[in-house]
Amino acid sequence: MEIRTASALISFYMQLESDAAALFEAIAEEPGCRQYADQLHALAALSLKHKRSIARTYRHSISDAIEACFGIGGVDDSAYQIEREFPSDLSGKALLERAVQAQQTLIRFCTDIAAVSKDLLADISQAFDRIGKRKKAELDALLAVIEGEEEATNGQ
Amino acid sequence: MEAEILHNYIGGEWKESRSNQTLEVINPATLEVLSQVSMSASNEADEAVAAAKAAFPDWRRTPPLARSRYLFDLREALEENFDELSRIGVMEHGKTLDEMRGEVRRGIENIEVAAGIPSLMMGYNLEDVARGIDEYVIQQPCGVFANVAPFNFPFMVPLWFLPYAIATGNTFVVKPSPLTPMSMTRFLGIVDEIGLPAGVVNMVHGGAETVNALIKNPDLAGITFVGSTRVGRDVIYKEGAAAGKKVLAQCGAKNALVVLPDADLDNVVPSLMTSVYGNAGQRCLAGANVIVVGNDAGFYSKLKTMILDAAAAIRVGYGLDETVQMGPLASPEKKERVVSYIETGVKEGATLSLDGRHFSLVGDCPDDSFLGPSVFEDVTPQMTIAREEIFGPVMAIMRADSLGQAIGTINAGCYGNAASLYTGSGKAARQFQYEVQAGNIGINVGVAAPMAFFPFSGTKDSFFGDRHGQGRDAVQFFTERKVVIQRWF
Numbered sequence: 323m324e325i326r327t328a329s330a331l332i333s334f335y336m337q338l339e340s341d342a343a344a345l346f347e348a349i350a351e352e353p354g355c356r357q358y359a360d361q362l363h364a365l366a367a368l369s370l371k372h373k374r375s376i377a378r379t380y381r382h383s384i385s386d387a388i389e390a391c392f393g394i395g396g397v398d399d400s401a402y403q404i405e406r407e408f409p410s411d412l413s414g415k416a417l418l419e420r421a422v423q424a425q426q427t428l429i430r431f432c433t434d435i436a437a438v439s440k441d442l443l444a445d446i447s448q449a450f451d452r453i454g455k456r457k458k459a460e461l462d463a464l465l466a467v468i469e470g471e472e473e474a475t476n477g478q
Numbered sequence: 479m480e481a482e483i484l485h486n487y488i489g490g491e492w493k494e495s496r497s498n499q500t501l502e503v504i505n506p507a508t509l510e511v512l513s514q515v516s517m518s519a520s521n522e523a524d525e526a527v528a529a530a531k532a533a534f535p536d537w538r539r540t541p542p543l544a545r546s547r548y549l550f551d552l553r554e555a556l557e558e559n560f561d562e563l564s565r566i567g568v569m570e571h572g573k574t575l576d577e578m579r580g581e582v583r584r585g586i587e588n589i590e591v592a593a594g595i596p597s598l599m600m601g602y603n604l605e606d607v608a609r610g611i612d613e614y615v616i617q618q619p620c621g622v623f624a625n626v627a628p629f630n631f632p633f634m635v636p637l638w639f640l641p642y643a644i645a646t647g648n649t650f651v652v653k654p655s656p657l658t659p660m661s662m663t664r665f666l667g668i669v670d671e672i673g674l675p676a677g678v679v680n681m682v683h684g685g686a687e688t689v690n691a692l693i694k695n696p697d698l699a700g701i702t703f704v705g706s707t708r709v710g711r712d713v714i715y716k717e718g719a720a721a722g723k724k725v726l727a728q729c730g731a732k733n734a735l736v737v738l739p740d741a742d743l744d745n746v747v748p749s750l751m752t753s754v755y756g757n758a759g760q761r762c763l764a765g766a767n768v769i770v771v772g773n774d775a776g777f778y779s780k781l782k783t784m785i786l787d788a789a790a791a792i793r794v795g796y797g798l799d800e801t802v803q804m805g806p807l808a809s810p811e812k813k814e815r816v817v818s819y820i821e822t823g824v825k826e827g828a829t830l831s832l833d834g835r836h837f838s839l840v841g842d843c844p845d846d847s848f849l850g851p852s853v854f855e856d857v858t859p860q861m862t863i864a865r866e867e868i869f870g871p872v873m874a875i876m877r878a879d880s881l882g883q884a885i886g887t888i889n890a891g892c893y894g895n896a897a898s899l900y901t902g903s904g905k906a907a908r909q910f911q912y913e914v915q916a917g918n919i920g921i922n923v924g925v926a927a928p929m930a931f932f933p934f935s936g937t938k939d940s941f942f943g944d945r946h947g948q949g950r951d952a953v954q955f956f957t958e959r960k961v962v963i964q965r966w967f
Contacts, residue, residue, distance in 0.1 A: 323801065326793065329575045330800040368576050381560065385583050386763070386925045390576035390753040391803040392788070 325397040328443060329389040331435065332380045335450075336373055338431060341404040342424045348406070349421050354414025357471060361464050362421060368460055369428075372453045376446075383445035387447050393442030396434075402431045418468060425461045429454050439475035483514045484659055486522060486683055487666040489529035490676025495522060495683065501656050506572040506806045506847035515659045518684035520691035523651070526680040527695045530622040530649035533677025538619045539648035540675075542596045547643055549593040551672045551748060556586050559668060563661060564796070567633055570660045572805040572847065572939060573757050574797040581703075585637035587930035588948060592641030598953045599646055610964045614886075617957040619647030621699035621726070623693045626714065628704045629808055630760045632658035633665060638947035639702040639726070639956075644678055646956045648699070651680045653688055657808055693717050700724030700955070702947065704762070707939045714943035726955055727764065727942040728934060730867045732897030734888045735765040736910070737781060738881065739772045741900035745922070747784045750873075753898065753924030755792060755804050755851050755951040759871040762940070763896045763925050767857070767864055768875045769884045769963070782831075782875070784856065789832050789851040789873070795840030802840055806847035807870060813847050816870030820852055823863040823874070828854040834871055838935060859887050867893070882913075883905055889915045894937035896926045917941065 325331050343366040349355050350362035382391055404424045408417065430453030439447045483500060485492045495516030503513045537545075556563065559924030560582055567578035587675030592598075623643045626637045633805070636652045643650045654662040666681045684687055692698055693714065700723050703714040710727035718725040735753055737746060768785070770778055795802040807813040817835060824830050830852065837850025849871055857864050857874040864874050878884035883900075887895055898920030899910040907921045917935030920926030928934050933951035945955035 325801075326803055327574065327576055327800060329579070333800055381579070381583070384576060384755065385580040385587075386577070386752075386761075387923075387929075388580075389748045389752040389924075391756060392579060392748040392792075393573055395748070442748055455937045 323399055326394055327414045328380065328384065328388075328394065329444065330471065331397070331446075332376065335376060335431065335435075338404055338428055339369045339373045340430055341406050342366075344406045345374060345404060345408075345424050346421055348408070352414065352417055353415055355417050358464070358467065359419065361467055365421070365460060365464065368456075372457070375453065376449055379445055379449040386447075388444070389442040394439050397434065397438060402427050404428075408478070418454065422461065422465070423434055425457060425464070429457045432457065479514045481511045482684060483516060484663045486516070486518060486526065487679075487681040488507065488522075488526045489532070489671065489680065490670070490697070495519070495718040496776070497522070498613070503570060503656075503658070503660060504811075505569050506808050507843045509589040509844055509846060512570060513660060515656050515683045518682050518688050520687050522696055523653070523682050523688045523691035524686065524943060526651045526682040526698050527692070529677040530651055530680050530869050531697045533617075533675060534621055534649045537644070537649055537678050538677060540647070542599055542645070542647070545647065546593040546595050549645060550640060550675055552669065552674070553589045553593070554909050555668045555672050556582070556589070556665075559664070563633060563664060565666055567658075567661045568805070568946050569629070571632060572656045572797060572808055574802055575800055575847070577757055577805075579799070581631055581634045584927070584930070585634040588637040589641045591930040591949060592814050595642075595645035595953070598950065599957065601959075605950065607963070611850055613961065613963045616960050616962065617646070617953070618960050619956065620958055622649050622651065622697055623700045623702065623724075623956060624651040624653065624698055626689050626692070626703045626705065626819050627652060627654045627662065629655035630757065631704075633661035635704045635791055636662060636665075638704075639952060640679065642948075642952035643956045646953060649680075649758065650680050651682060651692065651698075653682055653684060653692065653863060656683065659683055662941075671868055689713070693723070696722060700726070703727040704724075704729075706730055711939070711942050714846055724759040724955060726945060726947060728936055728947060729940050729942065730893060731762045731764075731820050731936075731940050732767065732865065732891055732893045733763065733765050733896040733916070734769055734884070735898045735899070736769045736771060736878075736881070736884045736888075736900065738899070738901040738903065738906055739774055739777050740902045742902065743781060743784055746900045747788050748783075749900070749922070749924035750785060751788050751792065754869045754873045756925065758804055758807050758849070759816075760808060760869050761925070764925055765898065766868065766872070766874060768873055769878050769887060770875060771881055771884050773879065778877070785873070785875070786832055786853060789853055792851050793840050794837055794848055794850050796843050799841060804851070804871065806843075807849060810846040812870070813849055816849060816868055816872065819863055819866070819868045819870070819872060823854050823872075826861045828857070828861060828863060828874070829856045831855050840903065850877045859890065865891065880907060882905075885910065885913050889913075892939045895940035896920065898924055898926060903913075
């Protein structure tokens with residue numbers, strides 16, 4: 323469905339972050355990913371922190387000064403989906419790929435929203451832009467850890 | 479089971495009205511009866527004023543900082559109840575969740591600004607106006623004030639006045655609209671919870687009899703009103719002023735949105751949608767007449783197509799559905815009034831390019847109060863739909879050869895509430911803000927709603943009085959200047 327209102331946008335984003343956090347927590351508990359548990363739990367905690375930040379921005383900026391019901395165009399929510407559940411027989415590598423994809427979906431969502439609502443929902447646009455950049459940094463940190471582990475493993 | 483009856487709040491107590499006359503409060507989207515509101519008798523309005531008068535001496539002696547701390551508490555309590563207040567407003571009025579959250583936010587902003595009263599209420603002085611003689615001004619509260627609230631912003635509008643009134647040491651009586659009384663009733667519940675001293679804020683429900691009683695009450699220092707020009711000018715202003723009261727009446731409007739050929743249409747069109755169709759057009763700042771300047775047929779055609787496409791795509795439905803962009807009118811009667819204007823527009827020769835009487839309704843609500851967006855073209859300034867306030871989701875598109883002509887068209891109207899210009903030219907913007915006769919000006923802003931620290935302006939038939947609501951204007955309205963000249967022997 324096309325997201326057209328700020329309230330629908332915020333609710334959808336909240337659900338995405340909740341789904342991502344649940345996925346990170348679940349993957350952290352899988353035997354194949356135990357060595358990345360700290361990073362994955364941290365990602366989940368950051369998801370919740372970003373939710374609070376966006377909720378605060380929305381609540382404090384919502385007014386008739388912004389085009390809340392008409393300022394968002396062309397955002398199809400089906401293009402941003404995060405699946406919480408996963409098959410029990412997935413390898414550690416496959417699970418990590420899921421975690422990475424979830425984070426990438428969120429980065430893409432934040433970046434796209436920041437672009438489509440820039441002038442008409444300025445605070446909200448700026449908040450999503452900021453969070454998109456932070457999530458990119460979080461993902462880069464996770465990928466660096468994974469790469470380091472793989473190098474260490476290959477070196478043995 | 480009968481719906482709950484909303485009581486009055488007088489002298490710190492919830493009181494059942496002695497009147498046996500009640501009105502049903504109906505959800506305009508679902509037609510569900512939400513509650514019942516009493517149509518209080520005139521002596522109940524007098525009782526509310528008496529309670530406010532009794533509370534005044536002690537409240538006005540309360541230090542301003544102590545008064546503002548109550549406002550801090552009130553602000554925190556409203557933030558905690560933000561979502562509940564938003565839902566109540568959607569259900570009783572029909573506006574969308576975003577719109578009602580925006581309304582609650584704006585109301586809270588007035589409380590935040592009024593909490594700065596220790597600075598805002600300061601006077602000024604000068605030593606040695608003559609040798610050994612000093613002179614100074616102090617600002618003092620006046621007594622009891624009232625607000626007669628409109629149906630369309632039932633939570634926010636009383637807060638254009640109430641926080642400043644009580645912050646400056648006055649006491650207050652609010653009379654909500656009987657169409658949408660629940661938001662303010664919940665607000666008074668929160669006022670009661672934070673422990674504001676009894677009688678500082680009171681609420682009496684009712685209709686015309688209650689309003690007339692307030693105007694006539696000799697103990698009322700002043701009255702604030704937001705609503706139609708007919709009532710604001712002929713009842714509130716004339717009778718209130720004749721009775722020696724301070725009066726502030728913010729009234730009707732017919733706002734223009736002028737589009738110049740250099741405007742950024744990708745941003746302009748969503749802004750036009752918000753201005754004309756936000757709150758289903760039930761807003762004194764709503765855009766009504768879109769005046770397209772210039773003779774460039776290509777520009778006009780492009781703008782018109784974008785407007786029609788955007789308006790036709792608006793999702794109309796129950797405001798609690800977050801995907802809905804426009805809710806119903808506030809009642810079936812208000813819908814019928816708008817429909818009659820649409821019929822008049824057609825009769826007078828305007829082209830109905832988008833007919834809001836035929837639309838798709840999201841969800842399964844009855845359509846008694848719903849209308850889709852309408853767009854008229856080929857509208858001339860003499861037409862009824864160009865001159866009279868429709869208060870519904872109807873856009874009238876007009877043409878003008880030049881910005882000067884557009885300004886002339888706006889200034890020929892009787893109202894002066896708001897006007898907006900869409901342009902990339904600073905020169906055009908300056909000419910517009912300099913010459914147009916309207917109090918709230920938007921430059922690339924479709925709803926020129928002043929923030930709480932600015933006055934909510936308005937001129938001509940849109941405003942009666944001399945000080946506006948919000949900000950420093952409100953502080954001035956709710957106080958009198960006392961000048962002291964002192965010498966010591």
